[in-house]
Amino acid sequence: MRALGNWAIREWGQLAYPTGLFWASIVGLLKSLTRASLRGKEITKQIYECAVMSLPVIAFSLGIVSLMSVLEFSWHMKVVLKQDALVPGFSLILTIREVAPVVTAMLLASRVGASISAEMGVMKITEQLDQLKLLAVSEVDYLLIPRWIGCIVANVTLTLISIAIAGIVTVFIAARWMGYQPAEFYNSLLLFTTGHDLEGALLKALCFGTLIPFVSASYGLRCAQGSQGVGDAATQAVARSSLLIIISDLLINSIWWMP
């Protein structure tokens, strides 16, 4: 019982720190918007680092995932409904609602999240963070806000791009291997999907894009001394942010698509 209580308190503490950072950054963002002192160059650099550098990996992965999901769905539909006329539309809808946002966010969490926490960890153990404090520069304003904006932009655009890629791959495969007409495919797609689904995917992307930098930064900023500490911080950041992605995904699913 006591162990359970200790565990709960520890986990609560783990969640409280990123939340604190989140509020601090919102306040910082509002302040810097009023003073018009956002670091434009740094933000552009972060968007480049997060979005453009992750594009090839994510495009490749999503292409393969949507291929696989067409294959699996055609198998299921043949067994279940004894008809496979709706397969491509069906599998693409699952990709739009669920697979594209989650897979993109997982890949970003392991690429961007780990590098944010490793970078901040190295800055901490080489005392660069203390120097920032000495210069009266807030680490939230200086480091975190550009990464936050970069991550959100990256996640939203990459989710859209991956949905588009999934659409193209699915149409191609359906036309090539299974003999559907592209028009038929889009008909079945429009029959089942609405703008609501796309908005849901974007909401997911926004939420995951906020989650990744704050969780990773919270581990990086509290990194223990030594090279072991940096490795630990990066590992914890990846593990924790992917777990939180899954949990918040369930929350968004159950709220957004309320039956």
Added chain:
Amino acid sequence: MPDLKELMGSIGNWFLFSKRVIGLFFREGISRKVLIQQMYQVGVRSMVTTCVAGIFVGAILAIQINLQLKDFGAQSFLGGLSTSTTIRNLGPVLIAFLLSGRVGAFSSAELGTMAITDQLNAIRCLGLNPLAVIIMPRLVALTISSFLLLVLGLGLTVFGGIIISSIYLNVNPLQFVSHIPQFVSGSSIFIGVLKSFLFGLIIGTISCFVGYKTTGGAEEVGRSVRRTAVVTLVSIIVIDFLVSFVVESVTQLIMS
């Protein structure tokens, strides 16, 4: 194309590395005590993550499949279809994503720290082979325990689906379970287990390989972690596709 050349080079290196370590395992065996110790370290630490992941993945997919079936008015198939999709396809992938972030990244950070602080060289100085002493037990333990954790997570996805559909989607548990045997055959479970084993092997070999090859300073350890995480995710996706593709082609060959 220097990038492509580099990529091919590292794939080849990874393959040779895995071959050498797995060969060592078959030639020299492994002491049971070391294996159990390593598996305990890897497995127990990730147990909670895997359980949470399994339950949540099952729940998420039940909600999504329910949305799709609602359009057909075929909600009674929910149990069978969501369980089947989860076990065959998306369940192993999503749980392996979480596990690779936790288990794979951790062991590559640990091995990377050992490599950059010359601990592996110290073992070499003692006249021992670091591949046999440090890497091989870890790789085997990682593979086995990831495999067991993935199978555990897959089992728990069914519970996740049952819980969410009874409290949220108004499908009672009996109705949910009664359709499972209709869709989930032995071959689906076999595919799920096969995928779990291959993902375990991928997580084990890639994290050990990247950790072992780390050189430089503290920043390199962070980079190794990142590289492990990304490479593992992409290879999991690719392997998943290949298994599905091969199985599909084989069944079509048999059917026709």
